[in-house]
Amino acid sequence: MTLLLPAAAQEPSATHVGTLKVAPQKINPAKDFVGRIEAKERVDIRARVTGFLDQIHFDDGQVIKTGDLLYIIEPGPFQADNARIQGALTQAHGQASFADQQLNRAQELLKTEAGSAAMRDQRLAEQLTAQGNVQIAEANLKTSQINLDYTNIKAPISGLIGRTAMTKGNVVGPDHGVLTTIVSQDPMHVLVPVSQREFLMLKKSDRVEARNELEALIRFSxxxxxDQTGKIDFIDVSVDRKTDSITMRAVVPNPDGRLIDGQLVTVSLELAEPVEKILVPQSALIADQQGVYVFVAQKGKAEVRRLKLGEEHGISIVVEGGLSAGDEVIVEGAATLRPDAPVSTYPAPVLSTGGQK
Known part of the structure; x- marks a missing residue:
């Protein structure tokens, strides 16, 4: 009779898995935000004196240079007022000259005892009054000249001018609102509201010196x-309490005028210089109640590595902690694995991480 012995327990067979050896890669992580184009300079043109609008010297939408004549308010009344005050100044100078002569005579008579101190004092008071009248007339003349100059309304900045709100023949003045608006064209600003959470993430991504390191790439609707890259030049000093966001501003060249004041655009903020980060394909990630992990092939077994993740980068994701350069991450065949399961490895095909520069 032959005695059959139980077969010896067999080791489970190794699972054939594809691995990817991770190493730091130079990437330029970017985040997309909605931004609004804003002219660097914007001026509302208003009349500074009241009068009839006599001439308009531009076409709506025209390119304007600093100092260009825009409007002429009827100058006649202001010229007449200027001439009247000029005459008053001439009269005041004559009275002042006469007062000087009278004072000199009173002083000479006082020396010969033919005059009196009271007369001398009266002539001195008259001289001071005449000098005061000259100063008043000079100030009035200066004010009149300023008002006359205001009848010629000129462009304070260069840029594109909007349509005129008033036509020839209408009365305009300081209380009649904006006549037109000029917006500068090159460069332009783009304002980007960034939530506090996203702003803190930017800082965590080695972007503390954002004004020196961040670039703004613009896409239209x-x-x-x-085709021009912007540079961050200002980060607001306070958080908007209504939106809980911080406004960042970039300066963008606009040589061809493609950017328009008030335009909504998509803005990608990215580092001017790439940084080195470890990336893993998102398809390799496994999630459970404790968080996200991957399997790493270590000495022929599947080892669990818990990850601290950063931002997505194409089909991959940035790993901020949990992996080191040279680790073999299992990217194929991990679905049936258990911790410490035996594995045999083969190099998995290398896929583009997406967005890498």
Missing amino acids: DGSAY
């Missing part, structure tokens, strides 16, 4: 990219 049709998805097309703008």
Whole structure:
């Protein structure tokens, strides 16, 4: 009779898995935000004196240079007022000259005892009054000249001018509102509201010196990219309490005038210089109640590595903690694995991380 012995327990067979050896890669992480184009300079043109609008010297939408004549308010009444005050000044000078002569005579008579101190004092008071009248007339003349100059309304900045709100023949003045608006064209600003959470993430991504390191890439509403790169030049000093966001501002060249004041655009904020980060394909990530992890092939077994993740980068994701350069992350065949399961490895095909520069 042959005695059959139980077969020896067999080791489970190793699972064939594809691995990817991770190493730091130079990437330029970017985040998209909605921004609004804003002219660097914007001026509302208003009349500073009241009168009839006599001439308009521009076409709506025209390119304007600093100092260009825009409007002329009927100058006649202001010229007449200026001439009247000029005459008053001449008269005041004559009275002052006569008062000087009278004072000199009173002083000479006082020396010969033919005059009196009271007369001398009276002539001195008259001289001071005459000098005061000259100063008043000079101030009135200066004010009149300023008002006369205000009848010629000139462009204080260069840029595009809007349509005129008033036509020839209408009365205009300081209380009649804006006549037109000029907006500068090159460069332009783009304002980007960033939530506190996203702003803190920017700082965590080695972007503390954002004004020196961040660049702004612009896309239009049709998805097309703008060919000029902006540079962050200002970060607001306080948080908007209504939106809980911080406004960042970039300066963008606008040589061809494609950017328009008030335009909504998509703004990608990215580092001017790439940084080195470890990336893993998102398909390799496994989630459970404790968080996100991957399997790493270590000495022929599947080892669990808990990850601290950063931002997405194409089909991959940035790993801020949990992996080191040279680790073999299992990217194929991990679905059936258990911790410490035996594995045999083969190099998995290298896929583009997406967005890498």
